[in-house]
Amino acid sequence: xxxxxxxxxxxxxxxxxxxxxxxxxxxxxxxxxxxxxxxxxxxxxxxxxxxxxxxxxxxxxxxxxxxxxxxxxxxxxxxxxxxxxxxxxxxxxxxxxxxxxxxxxxxxxxxxxxxxxxxxxxxxxxxxxxxxxxxxxxxxxxxxxxxxxxxxxxxxxxxxxxxxxx
Amino acid sequence: xxxxxxxxxxxxxxxxxxxxxxxxxxxxxxxxxxxxxxxxxxxxxxxxxxxxxxxxxxxxxxxxxxxxxxxxxxxxxxxxxxxxxxxxxxxxxxxxxxxxxxxxxxxxxxxxxxxxxxxxxxxxxxxxxxxxxxxxxxxxxxxxxxxxxxxxxxxxxxxxxxxxxx
DNA sequence: TTGTATGCAAATGTTTTGCAGAGCC
DNA sequence: GGCTCTGCAAAACATTTGCATACAA
Numbered sequence: 001x002x003x004x005x006x007x008x009x010x011x012x013x014x015x016x017x018x019x020x021x022x023x024x025x026x027x028x029x030x031x032x033x034x035x036x037x038x039x040x041x042x043x044x045x046x047x048x049x050x051x052x053x054x055x056x057x058x059x060x061x062x063x064x065x066x067x068x069x070x071x072x073x074x075x076x077x078x079x080x081x082x083x084x085x086x087x088x089x090x091x092x093x094x095x096x097x098x099x100x101x102x103x104x105x106x107x108x109x110x111x112x113x114x115x116x117x118x119x120x121x122x123x124x125x126x127x128x129x130x131x132x133x134x135x136x137x138x139x140x141x142x143x144x145x146x147x148x149x150x151x152x153x154x155x156x157x158x159x160x161x162x163x164x165x166x
Numbered sequence: 167x168x169x170x171x172x173x174x175x176x177x178x179x180x181x182x183x184x185x186x187x188x189x190x191x192x193x194x195x196x197x198x199x200x201x202x203x204x205x206x207x208x209x210x211x212x213x214x215x216x217x218x219x220x221x222x223x224x225x226x227x228x229x230x231x232x233x234x235x236x237x238x239x240x241x242x243x244x245x246x247x248x249x250x251x252x253x254x255x256x257x258x259x260x261x262x263x264x265x266x267x268x269x270x271x272x273x274x275x276x277x278x279x280x281x282x283x284x285x286x287x288x289x290x291x292x293x294x295x296x297x298x299x300x301x302x303x304x305x306x307x308x309x310x311x312x313x314x315x316x317x318x319x320x321x322x323x324x325x326x327x328x329x330x331x332x
Numbered sequence: 333t334t335g336t337a338t339g340c341a342a343a344t345g346t347t348t349t350g351c352a353g354a355g356c357c
Numbered sequence: 358g359g360c361t362c363t364g365c366a367a368a369a370c371a372t373t374t375g376c377a378t379a380c381a382a
Contacts, residue, residue: 143320154309
């Protein structure tokens with residue numbers, strides 16, 4: 001991996017964002033937002049957003065490329081599409097510390113975290129977040145624009161039965 | 167970056183570890199632990215641990231290699247030394263989401279987190295951790311061996327003056 | 333028609349691995 | 358002396374970039 005100038009610090013400027021008329025689908029709203037930002041709506045991007053809005057992930061770039069086989073074109077196109085989506089705040093990039101980035105659709109409503117099974121790598125969403133108090137503390141220390149990343153690693157129930165002492 | 171089989175999930179089996187007689191220095195104790203695990207005490211490793219125990223980092227492999235110029239040998243040796251230290255739980259690897267891993271000495275006593283300035287990349291240690299409650303919740307959900315990573319990103323005081331709207 | 337997105341190829345940069353020789357215990 | 362660690366070279370791998378072409382607006 002190299003320098004990631006635009007990605008150096010997760011969650012930057014993330015937050016609640018309006019997704020337009022609630023009668024529209026997440027896909028339609030997202031395409032609208034992308035268009036309003038001056039981006040073009042192409043086949044590969046529509047396919048990419050379609051997967052991201054229907055399945056919640058998070059997915060690696062490679063996984064996304066596989067899911068799009070044919071429709072999504074080149075892996076490079078997936079990377080560039082994801083970069084555009086992240087810049088538009090439609091996608092959030094997460095880092096499970098294994099050297100591969102993962103991407104998930106940013107509904108703009110709930111700030112959540114992940115419970116990742118160390119054994120089977122399954123991911124469960126955790127809606128609760130206790131870190132807000134921590135952010136407030138950091139603000140009191142004089143910092144601004146405070147955000148955070150929090151990932152939880154554990155052994156899930158199923159894997160405990162399979163390999164109890166992992 | 168590639169697959170990191172031994173590193174896929176941070177903080178695994180981390181925890182309070184005894185560092186031997188308190189009269190000895192962190193360096194001496196660490197070398198003892200390493201020796202007891204069947205590792206050999208070599209110049210490069212002594213130099214590496216010496217830096218890690220005296221300055222608290224976290225440092226990238228490249229930074230460590232620079233600090234050791236001459237003494238530390240090849241960058242590969244630094245990587246291998248760090249891997250041994252991490253396996254021995256003497257070093258903790260952290261991931262700031264910028265594509266480079268950082269390493270810091272694990273005193274074994276305090277579990278802490280980092281406040282990373284998005285602008286100048288300075289790192290401040292934050293001793294408080296609110297995530298213990300979160301870990302308990304996750305345990306109640308049926309998970310075992312629960313650990314977590316938490317990194318805080320913000321703009322530090324100094325940088326707020328320089329570029330107020332970053 | 334004009335500028336953005338795509339696709340291929342190639343580069344980048346971090347981390348890992350293979351192997352012969354050096355060094356610790 | 359046996360087994361580990363080192364050093365060099367080379368590989369592995371995710372991600373980024375350059376450039377000519379295709380395509381949305």
